[in-house]
Amino acid sequence: MLRSAVDDAVRYVLDGARTFRFDLTSSEVDSDERSSVGTKLQYHVIEQLKLRKEPPLDTKILHIPVEIKGTVGKTWMIPQEGQCEITLMIQIDTMRHRFRGLLMRTHRAWLNGKTGNxxxxxSPRADAVRQYADEIVAWTDLPPEPLRQLTLDQLRVVFGPGGITKRVTALFGYLPEVVIPRSSIVTVGARRDDPLRRAREAKSHVLKAHNLVVLVGKWEKDIAAARELGYDLSGAAWVAVPPQKLAQHGYAPADFGR
Incomplete structure (x- = not known):
């Protein structure tokens, strides 16, 4: 659940459907936006864990007040009201696309400085974090963002001129048999009306250009076929597979012609 919360917060800040962005390390993402991930994160954590925004801190867990702090850096900034309280500290490693979660009572004696900013x-001292924080989630990979796998030349095509059909056709050609989340498709079709419908219209082009059949996680038959082939299309993800693989399970490209 924390993994989903972190991923949701990152995608919220990137706002790919409007900005074409998919990577927090991009030069197109400024430092203030990166910092805002921590602010957004508390709301996504509360939602994913089915908690409530509840004073005196951010929420309560088992009736205990808990502060929630996230960082894309190396430390966390603990507000005055959260000092000496239980804090859920989430750290996001943007370069390695992973996160971890720690639980710590942030005693003032373990914080840097006397007055703060x-x-x-x-911020908690590094030695205090090592000694007193309990690791509740070890370093864990975030859900994959396949767009990060593309080379610069490939990105120029996928995000270049020519409309969604051309972009999506190129995308699946570059990433055959790679599960692509719905959010990545929306990012490729950013600023266009109904980008998913337009992307589905590219299926015939993908088959013709790359001999790949696109399975869409919106349709039960596509989901079932993908599962038989070993692909998980949960969350309405997509994948492009060779017709030969489908044939081994009794399917033909015409079975997925929507």
Whole structure:
């Protein structure tokens, strides 16, 4: 659940459907936006864990007040009201596309400085984190973003001129048999009306250009066929597979002609 919360917060800030962005390390993402991931994260954590936004801190777990802090850096900034309280600390490693979760009572004696910054926020000392924080989620990979696998030349095509049909056709040609999340398809079709419908219209082009059959996680038959072939299309993901693989399970390209 924390994995989904972190992924949702990152995608919310990137806003790929409007910006074409899919990578927090991109130069198109400024430092303020990266910092805002931590702010958005608390709401996604509360939603995923089915908690409530509840004073005196961010939420309560088993009736215990808990502060939720996220960072894309190396430390967390603990507000004055959260000092000496239980804090769920989530760290996002943007370069390695992973995260971890720690639980720590952030005693003032374990925080850097005496007064903190102008907002009186203070960060936990690294040695105190190592000694006193409990690791509740070890470093864990975030859900894959296949667009990160593309080379610069491939990205220029996938995000270049020519409309969604051309972009999506190129995308599946570059990434055969790679499960592509719905959000990645929307990013490729950013700023266009109904990008998923337009992307589905590219299926025949993908078959003709690359001899690949696109399975879409919107349709039960596609989902079932993908499962038989070993692909998980949960979350309405997509995958392009060779017709030969489908034939081995009794399917033909015409079975997926929507």
């Amino acid at each position: 102008r907002d009186r926020k203070r």
